[in-house]
Amino acid sequence: MGSIMEASLFTRKIEAEIVKEVERLKSEGHNPSLSVIVVGNSPSTMVYFKNMSHKGVELGFYVELRKIDESIGAAEVLDLIHRLNESKDVDGILVGLPLPKEYDVDSILHGISPDKDVDAFHPFNMGQLMIGKPRFVPATARSIISLLENYGVRIQGKSAVVVGRSNIVGKPVASLLLQRDATVTVCHSKTVDLAKYTREADILVVSMGRPRAITADYVKEGAVVIDVGINDVNGKIVGDVDFEGVRPKASLITPVPGGVGVLTTLMLFDNVLKAARLNSDKH
Secondary structure, rough: EEOOOOOOHHHHHHHHHHHHHHHHHHHHOOOOOEEEEOOOOOHHHHHHHHHHHHHHHHHOOEEEEEEEOOOHHHHHHHHHHHHHOOOOOEEEEEEEOOOOOOOHHHHHHHHOOOOOEEOOOOHHHHHHHOOOOOOOOOOOHHHHHHHHHHHOOOOOOOOOEEOOOOOOHHHHHHHHHHHHHOEEEOOOOOOOOOHHOOOOOOOOEEEEOOOOOOOOOOOOOEEEEEEEEEEEEEEEEEOOOHHHHHHHOOOOOOOOOHHHHHHHHHHHHHHHHHHHHHHHHOO
């Protein structure tokens, strides 16, 4: 029976490190800050970003949550982003996704200064990550690596399979695993015979957006299984992995909820700290 990878076991340590650095910056006269822009009226989106903002405040950050009516055009949102880019009082900028379908998502995300792009979605930051010199790393991808490292999972020389190729999770985590000397395979919706690849994985990372799609038949005995999926099935949150079915075969496995997601907000605010240092050095 595989052990459950509980992120909560080491979140206090990470929080304490972040708080210590926030206090250090404040003692030097710089108050780390994040500006969050949420467009639209989705209750679930607002709940998520309000909770994230509250966590930031608990850690000592100044967080400004800007709710924009979806009737406001993309040009006005871009204008706001440009003003925030120029403000010395703003360290990090985050735009909530999804955006209204009328918006050009790339133009909005790429409008954020690379120095303030704490989500790490700007092409410059993505490029830095891909060449092995990351400044900001997408929070979910970084959370996955943090989990593996905190549980002492050896990455070097291991076969790692990532199911999902999104810019938010799949591609960044594949790059981070490669930089740690894993042999990495990326699978996706067009992969033929997915199980052929996943059964070879020492480390299996799943981010495909399909509830309980990865069953025991897809998993190698003794594999480390990281489930990034978040799916609502009849009011219950489940992952992309059939947790109960896969756990007996895995050596380590993340639960959903309680796994990767627990760390994501902390990794985001650690990015804000990096942005604050960059901003402080400029001014």
